[in-house]
Amino acid sequence: MSIRERLSGNEAIATAMRQIDPDVFAAFPITPSTEIPQYFAQYVADGKVGTEYVTVESEHSSMSTCIGAAAAGARAVTATSSAGLAFMYEVLYVAASSRLPITLACVNRTLTGPININNDHSDSMGARDAGWLQIYAENNQEAYDNYLQAMRISEHPSVRLPIMICQDGFITSHAVENILLEEDAAVKKFVGEYRPEHALVGRDHPLAVGPYDSCPFCMEHKVMQAEAMKNAKKVILDVAADFEKTFGRKYGFFEEYRMEDAEVALVLIGSTAGTAKACVEKLRAQGVKAGLVKIRVFRPFPMEELAQALKNVKAVAVMDKSEGYSGCGGPLFAETRSACYDLPDPPKMIDVVYGLAGRDCAVEDIEKVYRHLLRIMETGDVGPRYIHFGQRSNQQEVL
Amino acid sequence: MAYNHKVELSKPERFAPGHRLCAGCGAGIVCRGITRALDEGDKAVICNATGCLEVSSFLYPYTAWEDSYIHSAFENASAVCGGVEAACKALQKKGRLNEEYKFITIGGDGGTYDIGFQSLSGAMERGHDMVYFCYDNEAYMNTGIQRSSSTPRFANATTTPVGTESLGKKQEKKDLTVIMAAHNIPYVAQTTFIGNFKDFHEKAHRAIYTPGPAFVNVMAPCPRGWQYSAELLPQICKMAVETCVWPLYEVVEGKWMLSYEPKKKLPVEEFMRLQGRFKHCFKPGNEWTIEAAQDYVDRKWAELLARCSQS
Incomplete structure (x- = not known):
C-alpha cells in the first residue's frame, strides 16, 4: 500500500x-x-x-x-x-x-x-x-x-x-x-x-x-x-x-502530453512541464492543437523515439533551461534537432533558451512560445532559430 | 620481535618485478618496504595518486600489485582510500564482508604536499583507519622534474631552472611532516632507506598497525631529478640523515621522538655535492647558497630537538 x-x-x-x-x-x-x-x-x-x-x-x-x-x-x-x-x-x-x-x-x-x-x-x-x-x-x-x-x-x-x-x-x-x-x-x-x-x-x-x-x-x-x-x-x-x-506509476524515456494530434509542441525538461501542461489545456480549450514532450531520460538520449513522437508536428520549440554558449542553441536543442534530421518531413524547429538562474516562467510565458509556433506554422517563416526568452528587453515583445 | 632483515626479505614479494620504474628510483623501494611491513596473510587495499608510481606499476593489462589496488586521479587518493575503508566498515556491519583489510595510500610529493593536500588533510581529520605514505622525491618527476612545494631551496628544477638571474628554487621546502603532526593523528613518522631498512620497516609496520589515521613521509630520491648515478642512492639517503637534512623521527600520540641522532652532524654540502641539481651552488661566488642551506637545516634541526626534548 x-x-x-x-x-x-x-x-x-x-x-x-x-x-x-x-x-x-x-x-x-x-x-x-x-x-x-x-x-x-x-x-x-x-x-x-x-x-x-x-x-x-x-x-x-x-x-x-x-x-x-x-x-x-x-x-x-x-x-x-x-x-x-x-x-x-x-x-x-x-x-x-x-x-x-x-x-x-x-x-x-x-x-x-x-x-x-x-x-x-x-x-x-x-x-x-x-x-x-x-x-x-x-x-x-x-x-x-x-x-x-x-x-x-x-x-x-x-x-x-x-x-x-x-x-x-x-x-x-x-x-x-x-x-x-x-x-x-x-x-x-x-x-x-x-x-x-x-x-x-x-x-x-x-x-x-x-x-x-x-x-x-x-x-x-x-x-x-x-x-x-x-x-x-x-x-x-x-x-x-x-x-x-x-x-502502479508509469515511466518511459519521456512523457507525451496531448501529442496524439499536436501541430505545435514544446520539448523541455523538468518542472516547467507542469506549467506547460496547464498552458496546453488552456490552448486546447481554444481549439489549438498544442502538445508537450517532457524529457525524462537525457542520457542515454532517446533519439529515435523522440523523432517518432515529433514526426507529425508542424512546429516545435525546444525549451533549453541552460545556455550552452555554442552560439547556436542549448544542448537539448542540439539533440532534438539532430534526432529529427532523419524524418522525411521534419517539423520546423526553434530553440528557446529560458529560465536561466531562476528566471520565472509562467503559463502566460509558455503561451507566448506556443503563439510564436502558431505564427511559424501559418507563415512558414521560422525566423531566428535560437532565441532567449524571459529576459528584460528594449523590445516590447521578445517573441 | 626484533627486526631481522633476512627474515623480512624472505617473505613473498607483494610488489612484483616487471614494473617500469627507473633503476635507482626510490618509489619501488618504498612499495616493497610497505608491503613487506604487512604481516603475512594480512590483506590490504592500496590506493595510489597519479604519478610515476601509478603509470609504472599498473599499465593495462599488467599490474605489479599482488594486493587489491585502486588509482583514480592525482589529488584524491586519500578520499578514495577513505571511501574504501568506509565501504568495508559498512559491509562488515551489514554482514556482507568477513575479512579484515589494511588501507594504505601512496603518493608522491606532488600528490601529497600539493594537489592532494586537501584530500589528505580531510581524510586524516576524519579519522579513517588508513596510512598515507608519501614517497618524497622533491619535485614533479612524472611530468619531468618541475618544482613542488617539497623541492628544497636552490634545487635546479625545470620550472626553477638555474640561469643568469636564478640559482634554482627560491623558496624553502614545505615541512609536511610537521604539518601532519599538527593534525593530532595517532602516528606520524619521517624515514628513509638506511642500512638494513630497520627504521623504514618498523615505522611502516607501526603505522599500518596503529588504529586510526597515520602518515609516514619517506625520502625517496630520484636519479633523474636529483641527477645522481643509481648506485649512489644509499649514500644519498645516508647523507640526508647524517647532515640532518632529513631527520628520522616519530610523533606517537603527540609525543615527539628522535629515531636517530648523528654522532657528528655533517655539513649540508656533503648531501648536496652528490647531486647534480645543486651543482651551481658549488661554483665560485655562490658559496652563500650553501651557507643559507646550512642555516636552514640548523634551524629546523634545533626546532626538532626542542620538540623532542619537550615531549
Whole structure:
C-alpha cells in the first residue's frame, strides 16, 4: 500500500535513500541540495540506516569517496548542485570509465558565474558528456520514483554506469507537495541488493582499478563504455515496466502530453512541464492543437523515439533551461534537432533558451512560445532559430 | 620481535618485478618496504595518486600489485582510500564482508604536499583507519622534474631552472611532516632507506598497525631529478640523515621522538655535492647558497630537538 505524504523534493530523495539504506553516503553541503545530507545525517543519528556517513571536505572528495566505496563493492551515494557538481567534473569521468554504479542526487542549480543559487540545468548539462546516465523529474513524486529505479538501472551488468537523478532546485527541491511513498520493505525488495562480480575486497582474487590505459587498449574501453550507455535504454524501460507493475506509476524515456494530434509542441525538461501542461489545456480549450514532450531520460538520449513522437508536428520549440554558449542553441536543442534530421518531413524547429538562474516562467510565458509556433506554422517563416526568452528587453515583445 | 632483515626479505614479494620504474628510483623501494611491513596473510587495499608510481606499476593489462589496488586521479587518493575503508566498515556491519583489510595510500610529493593536500588533510581529520605514505622525491618527476612545494631551496628544477638571474628554487621546502603532526593523528613518522631498512620497516609496520589515521613521509630520491648515478642512492639517503637534512623521527600520540641522532652532524654540502641539481651552488661566488642551506637545516634541526626534548 502506498503511503500518502506531503514532502519537499529533497525530503523525498532523502526518504528514498533511507529506505534503500545505501552502504556509503559521502556528504558535502551546497544549496539547494544541502537538505538531503542533513535529513540523512538525522537518519544516521537515529539508527535508521546502517550507512557509513562520510562528511568529506569537498565535492571532489565526495565523488572520490564514492569511487573508492563503489570499487570496494558498496552501494555509494551522494548529493550535490551547481559548483559542487562542477568541482566533481574530473572524477565524474573517472567514475563512469571505471564502470562504477554510483547514484548522485543532483538538485539542479545554475553554474557560477555569476554566483546565483537558483534553478537552471547548466550544472548537469555541463556534465552531459561525462558518461553518466541522467534522469530528470517534473515534481517530487517523479524525483522519488526515479531514485527508486536508479540503482537497478546503473548496477545492471549490461550497464554498470553511474547515474544522476536530477530535480529542479527550489522549485521541486523545496516545494512541499503531495506524494505517494512506498513501504520500506517494498522499496528494499524492488531495489534489491548489490552484489557486484568484482570488488577490491571480499573476493577470492584481488582487483586492480584505474590503470594507465595505453593506446592499444584505451579506445576499446571507451567503446565498451559507449555500448553500455546504449544498453541502458532497454534496462531503463525494463525497470520502468517493473516499477509500474509493482507500484502502479508509469515511466518511459519521456512523457507525451496531448501529442496524439499536436501541430505545435514544446520539448523541455523538468518542472516547467507542469506549467506547460496547464498552458496546453488552456490552448486546447481554444481549439489549438498544442502538445508537450517532457524529457525524462537525457542520457542515454532517446533519439529515435523522440523523432517518432515529433514526426507529425508542424512546429516545435525546444525549451533549453541552460545556455550552452555554442552560439547556436542549448544542448537539448542540439539533440532534438539532430534526432529529427532523419524524418522525411521534419517539423520546423526553434530553440528557446529560458529560465536561466531562476528566471520565472509562467503559463502566460509558455503561451507566448506556443503563439510564436502558431505564427511559424501559418507563415512558414521560422525566423531566428535560437532565441532567449524571459529576459528584460528594449523590445516590447521578445517573441 | 626484533627486526631481522633476512627474515623480512624472505617473505613473498607483494610488489612484483616487471614494473617500469627507473633503476635507482626510490618509489619501488618504498612499495616493497610497505608491503613487506604487512604481516603475512594480512590483506590490504592500496590506493595510489597519479604519478610515476601509478603509470609504472599498473599499465593495462599488467599490474605489479599482488594486493587489491585502486588509482583514480592525482589529488584524491586519500578520499578514495577513505571511501574504501568506509565501504568495508559498512559491509562488515551489514554482514556482507568477513575479512579484515589494511588501507594504505601512496603518493608522491606532488600528490601529497600539493594537489592532494586537501584530500589528505580531510581524510586524516576524519579519522579513517588508513596510512598515507608519501614517497618524497622533491619535485614533479612524472611530468619531468618541475618544482613542488617539497623541492628544497636552490634545487635546479625545470620550472626553477638555474640561469643568469636564478640559482634554482627560491623558496624553502614545505615541512609536511610537521604539518601532519599538527593534525593530532595517532602516528606520524619521517624515514628513509638506511642500512638494513630497520627504521623504514618498523615505522611502516607501526603505522599500518596503529588504529586510526597515520602518515609516514619517506625520502625517496630520484636519479633523474636529483641527477645522481643509481648506485649512489644509499649514500644519498645516508647523507640526508647524517647532515640532518632529513631527520628520522616519530610523533606517537603527540609525543615527539628522535629515531636517530648523528654522532657528528655533517655539513649540508656533503648531501648536496652528490647531486647534480645543486651543482651551481658549488661554483665560485655562490658559496652563500650553501651557507643559507646550512642555516636552514640548523634551524629546523634545533626546532626538532626542542620538540623532542619537550615531549
